[in-house]
Each structure stands twice: as C-alpha cells, then as structure tokens.
Amino acid sequence: MRLTGDPAPGTMNSSSGSGNFLLVPIPEYPLLDCLPNKTVKIVVLGASNVGKTALIVRFLTKRFIGDYEANTGALYSRKVTLDGEEVSLQIQDTPCVALQDDAEGLYCQEQINRSIYWADGYVLVFSITDHNSYRTIQPLYQHVRRIHPSGNIPVILVGNKSDLLRARQVSADEGETLAASLGGVYFEASARENHEGVHSTFLHLCQEVIRVLGGGNGEKRRGGLHLARPKSPNMQELKRRFRQVLSSKVKSSTTL
Numbered sequence: 001m002r003l004t005g006d007p008a009p010g011t012m013n014s015s016s017g018s019g020n021f022l023l024v025p026i027p028e029y030p031l032l033d034c035l036p037n038k039t040v041k042i043v044v045l046g047a048s049n050v051g052k053t054a055l056i057v058r059f060l061t062k063r064f065i066g067d068y069e070a071n072t073g074a075l076y077s078r079k080v081t082l083d084g085e086e087v088s089l090q091i092q093d094t095p096c097v098a099l100q101d102d103a104e105g106l107y108c109q110e111q112i113n114r115s116i117y118w119a120d121g122y123v124l125v126f127s128i129t130d131h132n133s134y135r136t137i138q139p140l141y142q143h144v145r146r147i148h149p150s151g152n153i154p155v156i157l158v159g160n161k162s163d164l165l166r167a168r169q170v171s172a173d174e175g176e177t178l179a180a181s182l183g184g185v186y187f188e189a190s191a192r193e194n195h196e197g198v199h200s201t202f203l204h205l206c207q208e209v210i211r212v213l214g215g216g217n218g219e220k221r222r223g224g225l226h227l228a229r230p231k232s233p234n235m236q237e238l239k240r241r242f243r244q245v246l247s248s249k250v251k252s253s254t255t256l
C-alpha cells in the first residue's frame, strides 16, 4: 500500500480520531547522494494485503502505521551501516501481484517487472493468515527467475502478521520448506508488533546482496535501471572553453 499525507518532507501526522499515522514516503536523503558503488537495491513483492508497506515503514521508521491507500510503488532510501561500512539502501514498494485463475501464472503489472529487473535483492512476503498469499510465492519466484535467468538471486521469504497466531493458515514448517526450495531464508515477522524482527530481516537480505555482488555493487552482475550520479562539471575545462569563446569574439570584432 501507499502512504499518504501532507507533502511536507519527512513529516508524520496523526490522523484525527483514528490514532493511525499517515506518512509521506520522502527519501531520507536525495537519491543522488547515494554512496557510489555501495548501493543495495531491494524490492518487496507479494500478494495484496500481506503487509509489504507496513514492513518497509516499520523498518524505516520503527513505527507501525495502520492506514494506507492502495500502493502505487514508492521508492525509499536510507543509509545503513553493515559490518562497520556505510551502504545506501533503496527499497521499492510494489503494488500487489495475484495468481491467475489456473494458479500457474501471475497477474503482475509492468511496473513490477521493471522493479524486479532493477533490484539486487528480493523480499517475498506472504501473510501467515492467508494461505492464498503463500501460494503466490512460488509462481512469483519463478517470475523473478524468468527476468533474471542466470545467477544467484538474493531472496528472503517473510511470513508476516505473526502476531495473529489464532488466524494462522500457514505453518512455520511450510514457510521454511518453501524458503529452502527458493534458496533463501525464512523469517516470521510482525510489522505490527516487532521492530527488531523486521529490522534483522532487511539487514540479512542486505548482507546477502553484498555477499552475492562481491561487496557493494561496483561490478553489477547485470544491467539495471541505474540511477547515475551526474558528473560535477570540470571547472578548468569550463574556464578554458570560456576563454576560447571570448578570444574568438575579440578576433571577429577586430576583423570587422
């Protein structure tokens, strides 16, 4: 889901009466300030209502926010310290995916495909209270594989809403078995009740991305939608060209 609210950067408002927060998804710092060669790009994917946005917001703000609009795909960024090193982390929230009627394929918007192509690491989320959301994960992973047919794909599987034990439809064993089949690790989390669990889940994936990419992503294993850092202009070169233009103007006026 998408967070809404007053467009003032980084502010949070208590929506009157409900006690919920509406948060503006402004990056913590401009994307162009990303540390060169130390950027980890993560995309969060899953079925509707599983808590994708809630997990991201919990990770970034330590808060649980209960009320959102349908997700249009916000990109968040933040600096994190991993093993003593600063890394720029970009997290892409996505609209939900859904199983097609035959349960083999996926309804997946083009925007999601672009995010999958762009990302270095994948958080696949289902809700432990919704078996259908769990069934979405395998085809979703196959879809990611089709977009990245070669190479090691850093992935974690998150069974969210672990606070709703009474409504559980997916066992921890099912989660672990599925994660193992995807080559990832399974985390049960509650965006509502537990910041630490959510935090360590995201950090685990960051570490996995860095491991797979061989330390930062100076050498990308594939072409992504790079957010290129603009080169700062070379002042010496600018001055030289300025002098050149001036002298040619002087010449042309003396010849007249």
Ligand SMILES: Nc1nc2c(ncn2[C@@H]2O[C@H](COP(=O)(O)OP(=O)(O)OP(=O)(O)O)[C@@H](O)[C@H]2O)c(=O)[nH]1
Binding pocket: 001, 002, 046, 047, 048, 049, 050, 051, 052, 053, 054, 055, 065, 066, 067, 068, 069, 070, 071, 094, 095, 096, 160, 161, 162, 163, 164, 189, 190, 191, 192, 193
């Ligand atoms: N009890 C409980 N509710 C949660 C948890 N995480 C999210 N929710 C609730 O589940 C609902 C959906 O959460 P979202 O974060 O919007 O889910 P989403 O996957 O982004 O939803 P889409 O926009 O449909 O893709 C909201 O009402 C949240 O308050 C959790 O850990 N526990």
